Structures are given as structure tokens and as C-alpha cells.
Amino acid sequence: MIHALLTRVGGTDWETIRLPLVLGLLALVPPVVFREGATYVSRLIILAAIFATLAMALNIVFGHTDQLFLFVGALTGIGAYTTAISAEALGVSPWVTLFIGALLTGAIGSLVCYVAARLQFTVILIAILTLALQFAVIEFFVGARDITGGSTGLIFSGLGFESLQEGFGIHEHVILYYLVLALLGATFAFYEWLRNSTYGLAFDAIRQDEVAAESIGVDVVRYKVLAGFTSAFIIGLVGPLYAQLEGFVIPGLFEFQVIDVLVLIILIVGGMRTLLGPLVGAGLVIWIDEGLASTGEWRTVIFGALLIFLFLYFRQGVVPFADRILNDRFRTRERIATWRES
């Protein structure tokens, strides 16, 4: 019904208007939901947007090119630490060094993908390789005290607009929310473009049959590296924003159990290879996780059980599931109607 209605009202297809529509709705969140003094809720919403962006990055590299990155946490951390440390060392604003961090993570992502593609690594091998990298990087964050400040970390708050905050009395969370939303919107719009471009076509070909794709002239290594760079670059940009939300950069923020597990769940629950899956998944998972807070110490137990259940029975994700139901109910009628007309 939603499909049909939107098609009639807008005169355009749901496919083309859904992203602007969703982003427009998300832009309305701060005036409607954010309240002065209720920073707990606004923090959660920003966190959900951050995780949605991370899940979308994983969606590109894992969903479309079968390269399972289990070092999203490490990349987020590298982005945040590089931004914070180089801003301090060079004496420039974190707004500039933000891109140094992202370029570094992008380079790491490309390198990993290049090596993996050259050696013809399977999904499992890349998963183990990146998992080992994840833990090595966290060890480095903890151990290299002279550079990273060890487990006490660094204080970080360079990505705000103080003039806006003071001049107009806008809460820092509102500003941060729009920053994250801008990155989220850009990432999702990029993904939409990517899927409809020749890159998307090449990714699909590689994922379905690598040998066949290569035989018709698709440069498999190049496309895999491109996907790796893109995802790692986005993750590197998210890192400093995540640090800005928490107010500091410590190794504990970027641990496997804190970031990667959650991002994986979000992507699987929301639905891989879908546009809205990462967003729906992030909202749902952060909401469930918060709902479980009332169960106190049983939170982790229930979350684990839920994980097992979701992976066993709900692997196709919420968005494809909803889409199928909508299709079964409504598209079929549309199809019959158009068929009769012709």
C-alpha cells in the first residue's frame, strides 16, 4: 500500500524518493525528540546513526564483494587516534586531520584487500586475517603509551562548532547529530549510486562467480581493492565523530566486542545488500539493547541468545523480509493490472 500510495502521490517511484524521504525524516529528529537535559536519549540516537554508517560501510565491502572485515573497530580507532594525535602534533584543526585519518584507514583497507585478493583468500581467511589485525591494533593502542596515552587515552572534543553552540545556544548533540547525519546521508547516497553504476554490476558479478567475472574482463583485484578502500575510508571518517560523542579516545571504545559484534548484528538483522537495512538494523539493535538494560545483569545473556536466534532463523534480514511481504501482497496486484492494460 505504501508503495502504491507513494507512486500515486509523488508521481515517482518509491526507489528514487525513499532515500531523500528517510533522510528528511531523520533531519526532523532533533527538534522533535531532543530535549534539553535529556542527553541520554540524544546520545543513543547519535550512536544509532554512527552504527548505521559503520554497518553500511561493512555492507559495501562484505555484502557486495564478500570480504568480511572483522576489524571495523580497529579502523574506527585508527581514524579517531590519527585525527586526534595529528591535530595535536601539527597544530591544526581536527577538521583537517579528519581526512588524514580516513586516508590512512582507506590505505589500510586497500592494502588488506589487495593482499587478500592477490592470494585469493576466501571469506574465512579474510575474516581471520582482519580479526588478528583487530586485536593487534588494540594491543598497540593500549601498549604504545607514549603515542596513544595507553588505557587512559586522550581527551577529544575538536569536532564541534563552538561559535554556533554559544552564539545560538544550540546543544552540542544537535550539531553532532547533523554532522553524523550528513556523513550517513552521503554514505547512503553513495551506496545508492554505487549499486546502479558499473561498479555495482562488477561487484555483483564478482560475488556471484569470481572466475566467470574475470573471464569477461572484470579486474577482480581492482574492484575488491576499491570496495575495501571505500569502506575503510568511511569507517575512518566515522571514528573521530564517534570519539567526539564520547569525548575521549580510549582503546576500550574500539574493541571487537564493542564495535564489530554490534555492526555485524546490525547488518545481518537489517539485511545485507539493501539500502535501508543498515539503518533499520541499527535502530532496532540499539533499541533492543537499551530495552534489555532493564534486565540488568541478564542483558548480555539475552543479547547472546537473541544473536543465536537471529543468525539461525533471520539471516535474510528485516528489510528483505518486509520487502517480500509487501511484494507478495501488493506488487502482484500491480503486475496483474499492468499486464491486463497491455
Next chain:
Amino acid sequence: MVSASVTQLVEFAIDGITQGLVLALLGLGITIVFGLGGVLNLSIGVFSAIAVVIAIELLGITSSLPLSVVLAVVAVTGLGLVVDKSLLSFVYRSEGEERVLLGIFVTLGLATLLDGLLVIARPSSYSLSVGVPSTTVLGAQIRGSSIAIIAISLAVFAGLYYFFRRTYLGRAMRTVLQDETGAVLCGISPRKMRTLVFVLSASIAAVAGILYSFTQQVGAAEGFELTILALIVSIVGGVTSIVGAVAAGLVLGLIATFTSAYVGAYVAEIALFAAAIVALLLQPEQVA
């Protein structure tokens, strides 16, 4: 002067071998299950942690260390059986790469669940004291815990060697590892062998955890850390090779001890991961 540094080297080497044998046991738990069932058990470290906590609890009741340890291993073995019969049955329904991915996700969920339960039951970490006195051999001091660890793990390896080489069951398991279709044609049920091997891996993990707790604190917080250590050993050993896992454990134990002694503790940890990455890059076809 020279003799003093030689003595020190010998002491480090013994420490390294001790740590290496425990690592080898941990890695073995991952290796046999992945080799036989294609499931990368990411909950194995939590099994080890549970064994330690149960052993500590039982020690308070029975006040006999060997008895408590044996009972703890039996309890964790039972847990392994339950997990295999319930969760892994679902995982084994899928095939190939899908099974491996599903295995990773489901055991990750299981690790989270068990970890949560362990935190509720006993949130702190424990270490067991062996009660074996230290001895001095040719000027080098050997800790009592090292003697116990070396003796127990060598006994376990000898038992495993005998099991896999000489008994029908062990040979049947290795047959499935080499050629599943062939095994089925010989009347061996791969599913039964997988259950056996998972249960075996759970008990090995329990022993490894208890041995680990002779020298380090083990509890809910260390569970995942142990999984990662096990994974590294298993990768360096070639993931499906039993002998490889043992050799890798020893090599990594020595690397970790010497790096830790001469360079620094955190560099030692990174060296372990670096070894895993190098092993992956050098011999990827063995892992896949």
C-alpha cells in the same frame, strides 16, 4: 656472568615451553573441530574460563585439587555435548562456506551468552595454585606450576596421540577429516564423529583453561582473550593439522616469552598476532 645469563636463558626457555604447551592445547581445541566439522568455535575460550570457575567452586567443597579439576573437566565436557546436540545441529544443516560463516556467528552468539552467564555467576578471575614445590636443576630454577603444566599437557598429548593413531574411534575421526565420502562408504557417520570431536575439544579446552590458570588469572573477562589465543595457534599451525597446532603452540610460547622478557609485554602480544598474519600470508591454502 656467562653462566648466569645462560641459566636465565634456560629459565626463559622453560617458561616459553610451559606457555607453549598450554597454547598448543588451546589451539588444538579449535583445530580438531574446524578440521572435522568446518566450524570455527569462537566460544572455546569461554569453555576454558567456565572450567576454571567450576574447579574453584568445587575446590571449596571437596578440598581436593585433582578431584575438582577432573569434575570440572567432566562438567565442561557435558556442556560441550549439550551445545553440539542443540546449536551445532542447526549449523551442520548448511554446507560449505555458508556453514563456516554460520558457525562463526552462532559460536560468537554462544560466547556472548555464556560470558554473560559467567559474569552473573562469578564476575572475578581466579588462579589455581598447584602446590608443587619449585625445584632447581643445574642452577636453573623451575617453578612448580611449570612442572605440573608440562607433565599434565604431555600426558594429554600422549593420550591424544594414542587415541588418534591406535584406536578405531580415533582413526575413524581422521578418516572423516581426510575424506568424508570415503568415511561414509566405510560405514562411519560423520555427524557422530563431529559430536565426539566437539566434546573432545570441550574437554581439551577445559584442561587448557585450568593449566592456564596455574600461572595466570582466568575468569569471565579472559574468555574471549583465550579464544583469540587459541585461534592464533590454530592458524599458525595450519588450522587442520594436529601436529601443526602443537608445534605452533610451542613456537609461539617461546616467541611470546622471549619478546616479553627482552622487548616488552605489549610487543609480545603484537608479535603473536604478527606471527598469525605471517602464517596466513605464507600458507593460505592450508587454512581454506
